[in-house]
Amino acid sequence: MRFAVISDVHGNRLALDAVLDDIARLGVDAVLCLGDHVSGPMDPAGAAARLMALPGPIIVGNHDRWVLEAMPQRAIDRFARSRLNPAQLDWLRTMPAEAVQAGEVFLCHGIPGDDNAPWLDNFFDGRTTTLPSEAEVAALADGRDFPVLLCGHSHVARFVRLRDGRIIVNPGSVGMQLVHGAPDARYAIIERRGGGWTAELRIVRYDWDGAARQALDNGFPQWAEVLTTGWAGPEMLG
Numbered sequence: 001m002r003f004a005v006i007s008d009v010h011g012n013r014l015a016l017d018a019v020l021d022d023i024a025r026l027g028v029d030a031v032l033c034l035g036d037h038v039s040g041p042m043d044p045a046g047a048a049a050r051l052m053a054l055p056g057p058i059i060v061g062n063h064d065r066w067v068l069e070a071m072p073q074r075a076i077d078r079f080a081r082s083r084l085n086p087a088q089l090d091w092l093r094t095m096p097a098e099a100v101q102a103g104e105v106f107l108c109h110g111i112p113g114d115d116n117a118p119w120l121d122n123f124f125d126g127r128t129t130t131l132p133s134e135a136e137v138a139a140l141a142d143g144r145d146f147p148v149l150l151c152g153h154s155h156v157a158r159f160v161r162l163r164d165g166r167i168i169v170n171p172g173s174v175g176m177q178l179v180h181g182a183p184d185a186r187y188a189i190i191e192r193r194g195g196g197w198t199a200e201l202r203i204v205r206y207d208w209d210g211a212a213r214q215a216l217d218n219g220f221p222q223w224a225e226v227l228t229t230g231w232a233g234p235e236m237l238g
């Protein structure tokens with residue numbers, strides 16, 4: 001069993017296309033998608049169209065919930081809402097918050113039960129991206145009796161293996177790099193091999209200058225800078 005895990009596309013259709021090309025080259029049984037699909041000033045509708053065509057489970061992130069609010073607070077959520085057609089908004093509306101794939105892989109956006117909290121990062125205190133303590137990380141896995149636990153939200157790619165053998169994987173962000181110091185798209189491949197699960201964190205070049213031009217054209221110059229460097233902190237998504 002071999003799955004691709006993508007998360008936090010944030011309306012970056014150019015990054016998503018490059019990642020989907022990479023996935024097609026490798027070959028997988030399904031693509032699992034962890035939320036924050038459209039909130040970005042590049043091409044939310046184009047990203048939604050690609051994601052709607054994917055077979056495989058897909059769940060909502062905090063920004064997807066905010067896009068669906070009558071008057072989203074954040075500019076990127078308002079922008080995404082203005083670009084999506086009614087069918088795309090309905091697609092977001094009917095998406096579950098969590099999912100299980102093949103009875104073995106648990107999907108959530110942030111942590112179980114909360115799409116707006118990071119699991120593997122003390123990330124939202126300034127620019128630190130330290131791994132929380134083993135006790136904190138393991139406590140959130142309590143009662144989630146699946147060999148693979150997937151999360152996104154922090155935009156930081158990480159792999160953790162608990163003492164009992166379960167793995168927790170954050171694939172990083174496809175479309176909006178924070179504090180990685182590189183603009184390249186990130187995603188993960190998870191695979192059950194020889195009776196156990198493992199993961200590969202992948203890095204994919206794409207046309208980030210093209211994505212930056214889209215952000216500029218849509219009136220978000222600060223996103224253009226972030227997209228071409230990957231050094232920004234989490235305040236960019238505020």
Ligand SMILES: [Fe+2]
Nearest residue numbers: 008036061153
């Ligand atoms: Fe996100």
